[in-house]
Amino acid sequence: MTEVRDAEARAASRRLLATSERELQRIVLDMHDGPVQDIFAALSQLQVLERALAADPTAAQRARQAVRLLERALGEIRNFIGAFRPPGFERRELGQIIEGLAVQHETLTEQAVELELPGELGDCALPTKIAIYRILQEALANGHRHSGATRQRVSVERRGVSIALTVSDDGRGFEPQRVLAREEDVGVEGGHFGLRGIQDRVEMLGGTFTLESAPGQGTSLTVALPAE
């Protein structure tokens, strides 16, 4: 009886993960179709105006200010879209999606990602693919913000019926229990779901979560999720 209920709960969790990705996709699309086009077009016009106002320094100065404000707004949207736009989960295989994320991380942060991907990795079930992507994204962001390391290592491999993801760095490290406890107290800010969020995603899919870190010792995070 409990087993049946567990299986139902797990199936519901899997559906929920896919649904929240679809919602994100819709929000990102709305941002893309609306504000991005409008602000980009407005900036083009303003830059023409700024040039036309060359003879009137005060007016040109105001136009320049408006340009700067709009550029800042666009920059914020860029970060938002970068973090939330789902990749082509249904079109791309697991390895390609991970490669894309590594390139994106390097582009945005200039922190190197050493990627280890076996050629015969193959694909996996959609909920696992989504979870691996979001967990890797979060882990890379954490490693960039906190580790102080110049590079991170990422490896993904098949272990029997599981897909295992390891993200590690030789940065400054931390005490896992303290960070997890703090996240429990204050929640997680700025759209980042934190270590606690990584754990939750792993649990939802019935996987395993291993975190090794200590001050001065670097950090290594491994999650293994059912491939099918």
Next chain:
Amino acid sequence: MIRVLLADDHAIVLEGLRALLDGEPDIKVAAWTTDGTEVVKLVEQHKPDVVVLDLELTSIKGTEVIAALRDRTTPPKVLVLTAYNDGESLRSALDAGAEGLALKTESPQQTLTAIRQVHAGQLVFPQAARRWIEGRAGGSAPGDLTPREREVWALVAGGLTNPQIAERLGLSDNTVKFHVQHLFSKLGVKNRTEAALKYAHGR
């Protein structure tokens, strides 16, 4: 004078970019359209040097438009304009064979700069994407290239088309095509952009 064709679903974006580009002494907007299916025909008519193409067109896939342009004897340079700076967009643009990528979430000035850069024969992609392609194409170049293939490779990397290479080397178009095909398969690349990137970074 750099002749530019603009293709974007959003009329307001076209209007803004046109106004901006028209103010530049070295750039002329030769044509523009909000209908992606018109691009190939307009390129035929106006023979622009650079096509600025929104990757997220609704009427047709941006990557299909690029592929159709690639098939021409003298293809224009293609600068992809997109709101998305993630691996997915980069990969689509690179795989299709575009020469560069500019972002709608950056200042339009950046688009202006990128138009000049692709026209000058540069490839405008983030550094991280170049390393990515190199890795994917299998590292450094194979040692079994013939001297002729190396010559052709250098010219492909310089942004020359097959007919231009034929003229430079005093060969027929077909012979050049043959060398280019062999070169691509030895390098393990799919198109001229990848071959050029590999030339710039590997050799």
